[in-house]
Amino acid sequence: MKINRLLLFVVPLLLAAAVMVSAAYRPETVRVAVLRTQDEVRIDGEGLLVSDEDGDAVSVDFPSVARRVAGGVHLGGGTSRKFTVSSPSVVRINGRGYRGVIELHPFDKGILVVNELPLEEYLVGLINCEISSLWPAEAVKAQAVIARSYAIYQKDSRRGALYHLESSVMDQVYNGADIEDSRAARAVRETAGEVLVHASSVIQAFYHANCGGHTEAAGNVWGADIPYLQGVECDYCLASPSTRWELRLGLRKIESQLRSAGYQFGSIREIRCGKTNGSGRLQSLTLVTSKGEARISAVNFRKSVGYAVLKSTNFSIRQKGDEVTFTGVGNGHGVGLCQWGAKQRAADGFSYREILGYYYPGTRLERLKN
Numbered sequence: 001m002k003i004n005r006l007l008l009f010v011v012p013l014l015l016a017a018a019v020m021v022s023a024a025y026r027p028e029t030v031r032v033a034v035l036r037t038q039d040e041v042r043i044d045g046e047g048l049l050v051s052d053e054d055g056d057a058v059s060v061d062f063p064s065v066a067r068r069v070a071g072g073v074h075l076g077g078g079t080s081r082k083f084t085v086s087s088p089s090v091v092r093i094n095g096r097g098y099r100g101v102i103e104l105h106p107f108d109k110g111i112l113v114v115n116e117l118p119l120e121e122y123l124v125g126l127i128n129c130e131i132s133s134l135w136p137a138e139a140v141k142a143q144a145v146i147a148r149s150y151a152i153y154q155k156d157s158r159r160g161a162l163y164h165l166e167s168s169v170m171d172q173v174y175n176g177a178d179i180e181d182s183r184a185a186r187a188v189r190e191t192a193g194e195v196l197v198h199a200s201s202v203i204q205a206f207y208h209a210n211c212g213g214h215t216e217a218a219g220n221v222w223g224a225d226i227p228y229l230q231g232v233e234c235d236y237c238l239a240s241p242s243t244r245w246e247l248r249l250g251l252r253k254i255e256s257q258l259r260s261a262g263y264q265f266g267s268i269r270e271i272r273c274g275k276t277n278g279s280g281r282l283q284s285l286t287l288v289t290s291k292g293e294a295r296i297s298a299v300n301f302r303k304s305v306g307y308a309v310l311k312s313t314n315f316s317i318r319q320k321g322d323e324v325t326f327t328g329v330g331n332g333h334g335v336g337l338c339q340w341g342a343k344q345r346a347a348d349g350f351s352y353r354e355i356l357g358y359y360y361p362g363t364r365l366e367r368l369k370n
C-alpha cells in the first residue's frame with residue numbers, strides 16, 4: 001500500500017521529466033544541397049542503412065553507385081524518387097564524409113544530394129571552409145554565430161523547400177565533416193545556439209572575405225535597405241595580404257562574358273569608371289561601344305565577369321589597347337562582417353560580442369529556444 005502510493009506520486013513526476021527532456025532535446029537541423037550531378041553518385045560508409053521513398057528498407061552492398069534513370073534514382077537493384085542513407089558515423093559521397101542523413105533525389109537530368117544534419121554539427125564542418133580554425137578564437141566564434149544566424153534565416157525563408165542552403169558561396173561553403181577539428185568544435189560549443197537578433201527576428205547575417213576599408217550597405221548591392229547592414233568603416237582588414245589585387249582582362253573576353261550574361265552592347269572599345277557610393281565602391285561603369293555609350297551597374301558588371309574573377313566593385317581602370325587592368329581592394333560583396341577585419345580585431349583583443357556588435361550595429365546576441 002505504501003509502495004503503491006509512492007508510485008502514484010513518482011510516476012507522474014517521471015513522465016513530466018521525460019516530457020521536459022524531450023522538449024529540451026530537439027536540436028535544430030538544416031538541409032544542405034551538397035551535390036548536384038548529371039549522372040551518378042558513389043556512396044560508401046560503415047553500417048549504412050538505406051530506405052526508399054515509402055520508408056521501406058533497401059538492401060545495398062556498399063560501396064555502391066546511385067544512378068539517375070527514368071523515373072527516379074537507381075540504387076541497390078531498385079528505383080525510387082527518393083533514397084535516404086544514414087550511418088552511425090558518416091556517409092561518404094564521392095569520397096567525402098557527411099554527418100546526419102543523406103537523401104538522393106532526381107533533379108532535372110541528374111541527382112540532387114541533400115544532407116540533413118544538426119545545425120551545430122553543420123557549423124563545425126563549415127568553419128574551415130569559410131575561414132581557418134587557426135584564426136584567433138574570438139574571430140572563429142564570431143564566424144560560428146553569423147553562420148548559425150545565416151542558416152536559421154535561410155531555413156525560415158525556404159521553409160517547405162527541398163533544402164535550405166546551398167553548399168557554395170551562394171550561401172555558405174560546406175564540404176562535409178572531413179575538415180572538422182577541435183578548435184572549430186570549441187568555437188561552436190562556446191557559442192552554442194547563439195544567434196544575432198534585430199527587432200525580435202534572427203538577422204540576415206551576410207558576411208564576406210575582405211571589405212577593403214569600408215563595409216557596404218545592403219541597399220547598394222541588393223536594393224534592400226536593411227537597418228543593421230548600412231556599412232561601417234573597417235581599417236582592420238587593410239593589413240591583410242589579400243586586400244589589394246590587380247586583374248588584367250582583354251576587352252573581347254569582357255565582351256563575351258557580358259554577352260553570356262544576356263547583355264547586347266556591341267563591340268566594346270573602352271570602359272570608364274562611373275561614380276562611387278558612400279562606401280567607396282563604384283556604382284556604375286560606362287561602356288563605349290560600336291553602338292554608342294552604355295551604362296551598367298558595377299554590381300551587374302562584377303556578376304557578369306565572375307565574382308571570383310573580379311573580386312570587388314572597388315577598383316580603378318587603366319586601359320592599353322584591348323587590355324584592361326583593374327586595380328582594386330577587397331574581396332566579396334562587402335556586406336556585413338568582414339572576415340579579415342574580424343580576424344585582426346580578435347588578434348587585437350576584441351571579443352566576439354564586440355566584433356559582431358561592430359559589424360551588425362543595433363543587433364543583440366540571443367540563444368535559440370528549442
Ligand SMILES: [Zn+2]
Pocket residue numbers: 210211212213214215234235236237238338340341
Ligand atoms: Zn574590412
